[in-house]
Amino acid sequence: MSKIFAPLFQASTYARWLHLLIGLVFAGVVLLVYPGTEGPSTTRMLAVSAVLDTVLLSAAALVPAMRRAEGVQARLLLMPEREQDIGAAPSRSWGDRRRTAGWLIARVGLGVLVGYATLRALDGAVRLVVAPDAYRSAVPLLVPVLLFALLWLVVFAGRLQLALAVRLLGPSPAERLAEAELRAERLLERNRLARELHDSIGHALTVTVLQAGAAREVADPAFVAKALEVIEETGRQAMDDLERTLVLLRETPEGAAVERPGIDQLPRLFETARAAGSPVEAWIDVPTGRLPGVLSRESYRIVQEAVTNALRHSPGEPIAVRIAVRDGQLELRCVNALTGNGSTRRGGGKGLRGVRERAVLLGGEAEAGGRDGEWVLAVRLPLRLGA
The missing domain is CATH 3.30.565.10 (Histidine kinase-like ATPase, C-terminal domain)
Structure with missing residues (x-):
């Protein structure tokens, strides 16, 4: 049982959760500015937003200091076992810039998924709490299960985010050599x-x-x-x-x-x-x-x-x-x-x-x-x- 509940009480789980939600904030800001939330269909709106996010993040990755900023933030919030697994140096080559772009896109994409799941889970929990008396008997059972599933989604997503950071923000093979x-x-x-x-x-x-x-x-x-x-x-x-x-x-x-x-x-x-x-x-x-x-x-x-x-x-x-x-x-x-x-x-x-x-x-x-x-x-x- 300790293996099931222990990760839910670790500080790293919630620090990684915050790191994931930052990706959702970036995507949300881009969505509000362009193409907006009114007019186009939801599918077209999301497709345009995804393309725009990719272009903006790829452009940001060209700035050498972006890799350093992301590395410092990842070390602080993803809490790796060894800090040196995640680099904190600016981009020195085009290979570093490509890996930084891949990291930014993956980070925002994963953050959007976890953020959307978080919003939906919290909305569902609130709906159950304020549900009519006829459905309120399900609250003691369904709300804990819903929150438990959300937290374990965050645990897995945080671990995946850390693995991506080590792979994409860590030292390149040439740097390791x-x-x-x-x-x-x-x-x-x-x-x-x-x-x-x-x-x-x-x-x-x-x-x-x-x-x-x-x-x-x-x-x-x-x-x-x-x-x-x-x-x-x-x-x-x-x-x-x-x-x-x-x-x-x-x-x-x-x-x-x-x-x-x-x-x-x-x-x-x-x-x-x-x-x-x-x-x-x-x-x-x-x-x-x-x-x-x-x-x-x-x-x-x-x-x-x-x-x-x-x-x-x-x-x-x-x-x-x-x-x-x-x-x-x-x-x-x-x-x-x-x-x-x-x-x-x-x-x-x-x-x-x-x-x-x-x-x-x-x-x-x-x-x-x-x-x-x-x-x-x-x-x-x-x-x-x-x-």
């Missing part, structure tokens, strides 16, 4: 910023922990002083990386001009790793200015993640890094021993997933795994992005 692309771009941007923070802050924390632990174990004041110097320098680098990322998050005009470390900053990264106790042998064979900016920056982050993983999982073990340009590709290779003080890696965590994501976004590929007692990370990136 553009919105999906925008959401995808924002998601990719958030993922990129998350990788930036993971790589820079993760590297800084790894070096800091290793240096602090070594300083505690070694009683040599000179070594302790050097460890504190490395911790200080690493902390400054992490703060710089954090500030760069925050500028990007703020979406300020300066965000586009933020300069992030590139492949030319790798020697500084290797010095930090050496100071943490892991010997680093690096071969970099890349002609100056050969790499695009984005490729240089992403390559730096990939090598940073590889060095950080080596420090974390095999502290004190040698690290070999080779970077070279061959056959139109940038090849990055980082090797370190698996038999260190750290744990053996089998699948790779977020850092390695981030490396693979960077490689795929640049059109390349990344492989990581154990080989003959060594952990090898190999990345190949095309010099021509998108190739």
